[in-house]
Amino acid sequence: MNPLHLDTQQLLTFLAVAESGSFSAAATKLHVSQPAVSKRLAQLEERLGFRLFDRLGQRVVLTYRGEQLLPAVREVQSCLDDIVAAAEVSGETLSGRLALSLSHYAGLHLLPQVLERFSEHYPEVLLDLSFHDSERAIEQVALGESALAYATLPPRLDDRVRTRVLWEETMQPVVAERHCPSGRPPTLDRIGKRLPLILPAEATSTRMAIDRWLDDRRLLPPAIIEINQLDSIAVLAATGVGWAVLPTTLQREGLVRLECGNGVLPTRRLGRIEAVGRARNPLAEAFMAMVEGHGED
Template sequence: MDWASLSAFVAVADRGGFSAAAEQLHLTQPAVSKRIAQLEQDLDVRLFDRLGRQVVLTEAGRLLLPRARQMLAEADAARRALQDLGHDIGGRLSLATSHHIGLHRLPALLRRFTALHPRVALDIRFMDSEQAYAQVLGGDAELAVTTLGPTEPPLVATPVWDDPLRFVVAPDHPLARMAKVTLADIAAHPAVLPDPGTFTHRIIAQTFARRGLSLQLRLTTNYMETIKMLVSVGLAWSALPQTMLDTQVQVLPVQGAQLSRQLGYVVHGGRTLSRAAQAFVALLRGDS
């Protein structure tokens, strides 16, 4: 069993076919087929069932897939560590983050990191926080800087910033004219929020549910800047991070309801961070 065969196996499983895997790996289809056949021979099991042009994982293939991902991630970490040994910090750092954090929290930190470590090649991927968790779990990203949600081993989450949320409306919204606003008042109007599966949506929805209130969703989108625009033109209310507040929206004086979320970084507790990732984490934590 070798790394090339494992890489081919994961590519075929992810892409659902030999041709697509060959395109991803920049190989010919026969070369991918040969690597899979060699892996099946080495392990003495069949990893895929061939159904015409489609391939599906066998029971043995499903068992191997997460282990193969972990082995490839460990091999990549080992290569990075050896490349960095005895030199200035270099190599590649794969970082998953949300658009909101990328716009409002990371610019100064990224500027400082690139100045301190110019040899590091940053691979920054913007996505929802829940997807960033999955990227770290699967070994596709070494580090995620994201909204923190429920975290289970082997993932480890470390808070860095408290991120208060404020209920907001357009300055000419009916709620904006009220001196005191309750959650029941807000629930009587349509909302625009992140998608229901997101950590932020759950925080907001649970706040209302604890009072026996349900939300009227006009629409959902995971782009906070889009949510702010829709609020500013009067289509709905929302809850925005304090870092986004300006004269385009008006904060509601809500009685007895505090919303907050935590932002931070997520790593895989079973993997050794590269020196580049360690340096980035040190900046996040304010250690350097």
């Protein structure tokens, strides 16, 4: 099939129905009549040569071929948003309010320089920042409360959002220096079975990555101490009450790395989160570009 024969309006109508779950909701979102939605879909199905939805009473459900097509159409939407945003930004002085949701770690350790540069470069833009656990930051974007989030990415994505990986971190087991009387780093097995493990809260992405790693090593600590923020975990680990698993950015003075042998260390991914189906505004585009440009400096 010649891609020039595909109609963008029909593709975006397909996307609206797939994301809303009904013809009437899609019609409302697109500001057209329900018969217009039905007509566009019928024309698209005719051009593609297969059915996109099963009609089940008042509901519509994607067919197998429709599910295969959906990711590609979402990319089309994203590209069209980029075109519109680029046109709006060109030659314009940016102003207004940009709501960002940041995990504590991303906001305090990965983005401070970007936030400073952005506020200097765009003084007319109000940065409305909110700091949360990664899971809550992602939820704020999904609900439309924030334009973007930067946080630890979960292993399974909410279908209301799309993500881009910007940072990958290896987590390192550490313990306070006072547990190294010989001056040599103790082994993970010895410390891990003797001291409590200080961990982020259950159900967080970082906690799940560490839990999988512990299972792979068949390591069962004698006790678990839970604290939400990694900065607080680093402070407590330095007191010697337990050991921790931290990114290299938080391996502060007073902590030493545990000897793990040749085993694989836990990893996590952090990055950008955007809402599916929401047009990128010029302020968000400018911030994204600065974040990714900063990584190339």
